[in-house]
Amino acid sequence: MNRVIRFLPLTLLLAVYGCSSEPEDQAMVSRTVNSDPVRAEPVDDPAVRSGEQIYKRHCQACHDPGAGHPATLLLGQKYGAEKAVIKGRQDLNLVYVKTIVRGGLLEMPPFRPTEITDSELDIIAEFILTP
Ligand code: HEC
Structure with missing residues (x-):
């Protein structure tokens, strides 16, 4: 009798886990099977924006x-007409552009990873340096 009481919590625990894990696994399988790849990746997903879009x-x-x-x-005004437009400037480099975009510069606001993701940061910097 004592033995049964001592192991009762363990037995209950096993019973609860044993029961709950199965439907959870099934739910996960059905979620994966039912997930629609087109819906899961909306077209305006920031991860897929091109340099031009950004x-x-x-x-x-x-x-x-x-x-x-x-x-x-x-x-x-600061650097002369040939440096007025950043797109295509050859005197800038990737690290500099990415640093300015993340940190801002005087009147220019910084951009957070929620606005421009880390992979988009590479894309926009490449785009700026491309003539
Ligand atoms: C709200 C206006 C504004 C937006 C939006 C903005 N910038 Fe700027 N940016 C500025 C201003 C103003 C400066 C010049 C700061 C200064 O030196 O006085 C600047 C400077 C820069 C410079 C430095 C240029 C140099 O000669 O040193 C880079 C690089 C740059 N911006 C890239 C970007 C990129 C890439 C984006 C978009 C992701 C962007 N900026 C968005 C206002 C903006």
């Missing part, structure tokens, strides 16, 4: 050529 969404308003773009205006 630039248009996050950089172009300030950095496009021409009047009305504050960064172009400021950089032109």
Whole structure:
């Protein structure tokens, strides 16, 4: 009798785990089988944006050529017309561009990994340096 009472908690524990783990496993299998790859990866998933998409969404308003773009205006005043537009500049490098995008620079705001992911950071830096 004593033995039964001593092992009762263990028995109950095993019974509870034994029962609960099976439906959970089944649920996981059915989730995997039923998951629709098209829905799981929406087209606007930030992970799949191209350099051009990132630039248009996050950089172009300030950095496009021409009047009305504050960064172009400021950089032109500071470094001259040939350095006013960042797209295609050959005097910048990947590490510098990525550092500025993450950290910001004076009037330029920093971009968080929730806005531009780490892999997108590489993509946008490559895009900026490409003529
Ligand atoms: C809200 C406006 C704004 C946005 C948006 C913005 N920038 Fe800037 N950026 C600036 C300004 C202003 C400067 C110039 C800062 C200074 O030196 O006075 C600058 C400077 C830079 C520089 C340094 C250029 C140099 O000659 O040293 C880089 C690189 C840069 N931006 C990249 C980007 C990229 C890439 C994006 C998009 C992910 C971006 N910026 C978005 C305003 C912006």
